Amino acid sequence: MTSGAAARPARDSMGQAQSRRWQEVMGGLAGILPDGTVQVLVDGGRDAEVFAEQLADRLRADGRHCVRPEDRLWTGHHPTGAVLLAAGTDSHAHAPAGGWDVVIRLRTHRGAHGEDEDGADVVVDLHDASWPVIRHVTPRLAGRGDWFVTETRAFFSPRAATWDAKFGDDMPAYAAAVDEAAIAVGARVVDVGCGTGRALPALRRAVGPAGRVIGVDLTPQMLHAARDADRARDAVLMLADARRLPFADARFDAVFAAGLVPHMVDPAAGLAELARITRRGGRLVIFHPSGRAALAARHGRTLRPDEPLARSRLGPLLAGAGWHLDRYDDPPHRFLALATRC
Ligand SMILES: C[S@@+](CC[C@H](N)C(=O)[O-])C[C@H]1O[C@@H](n2cnc3c(N)ncnc32)[C@H](O)[C@@H]1O
Incomplete structure (x- = not known):
């Protein structure tokens, strides 16, 4: 009873x-x-x-x-x-x-x-x-x-608490991607769609104590999980939408985006917004800890040539948004694209 x-x-x-x-x-x-x-x-x-x-x-x-x-x-x-x-x-x-x-x-x-x-x-x-x-x-x-905000949160909030337990083994891959991006000591970096903040410790190590690291996400539960994992030690965490970032033009030296671009409803506009907040010569790091084909297989779907991260699509999308694609790397163990702000 x-x-x-x-x-x-x-x-x-x-x-x-x-x-x-x-x-x-x-x-x-x-x-x-x-x-x-x-x-x-x-x-x-x-x-x-x-x-x-x-x-x-x-x-x-x-x-x-x-x-x-x-x-x-x-x-x-x-x-x-x-x-x-x-x-x-x-x-x-x-x-x-x-x-x-x-x-x-x-x-x-x-x-x-x-x-x-x-x-x-x-x-x-x-x-x-x-x-x-x-x-x-x-x-x-x-x-x-206004479906986008509610549905993004509905998708990610139930996953937030177990995100790191499920994907925590990927942390070294984030560190390797940050190393390859050669982000300078003292740089101002934002991780857009930071989730639980898996990239934030590596970004902090790269920029050092004089640098600035901000993690932005649209899902409050993801940011709570980031705080619980002590990632607020490495970065300022902010609730914001990548489609309208609350930053001045040319504010950052580098933007890190892991698992974000496939979730953009309008990738051309989204990449342009990332370009807006990045200074000329600044860097964009688009990363995922598995390659596109491996991820698609895991989700039981086939790769499509019109996906925003497809090689033939990403270059033109970036060019139209104010970026130059310097490197595109898509082996099974990770996806990494590096671009420079024109
Ligand atoms: C696949 S998860 C990746 C999280 C983290 N970057 C990682 O690699 O573990 C995508 C994240 O992007 C966030 N997100 C999706 N659309 C967003 C938007 N428009 N603005 C900010 N964050 C967004 C989601 O809330 C989610 O936390």
Whole structure:
């Protein structure tokens, strides 16, 4: 009796957190959908119908007219500005005139992403139905609404406490990358998307006590984990968004970015923002403690040539953002690209 009563609040608050998560996802999706009449397909097998119903409820609660097809057929007249919302993989056959404007694909089990998500405008990871997360939004819609901050945090916050236990063995690889970047003693460096701060001790060693090291991240739990790991000894930790960094132009000699670029919704704009805060001749270090192919294999997906870190894509992206790519290295054990601010 006592233990049951004691357990209840924890269960309730867990339930509340999950229900808030669903509300955030539905709110995020409602914000992403274009204005005007829009034809939307939720594509994802058995879960699609329930998901579409929840989205319809949210759209209606937000004051948007939402129409669901009856018996898979669109009937009657739909007012201008309505969201026509269908569900199910086979609904393609019943697409309304003009086809779908937005396809929302549900990822329902681990490893089920890659080519089967080609053509999806939005991908929602639903492999844990109690914790859905929007994982991809097509560039055409990515700037709409405020989904990015909530979804980034929803993805990384549950991982923060165990991040170092899971990936702590990689610390020497971070130190090696910092060495290779030849960051000068006394330099001002920022680690953008610093997470738990795995690069911060090496960055501090490189710049010495006279240098300045700042770690920036969007997920508060990541910064808490960094503090718990004593990384605030090596750096000032700041909660901020890489898309709009709270620093003056040309403030830094070097920017370190590990695991950040693949999470940028607009890599061209993101790399330009990193360029803005870096002085001419300053350095950008893009790093990951495993190569792209090894990481993709670990996540059960195939490498795509249009990914921002693909060799053929990164050079032009950097050039357009004010950087010159000096070095590109992608063996299985790490990814390292070094660039200089033009
Ligand atoms: C893959 S983790 C890498 C963390 C750390 N750099 C490491 O190597 O262990 C990516 C980190 O980037 C952060 N992040 C993603 N988008 C961001 C943004 N727009 N601004 C700041 N941080 C961001 C996430 O919160 C997460 O901590």
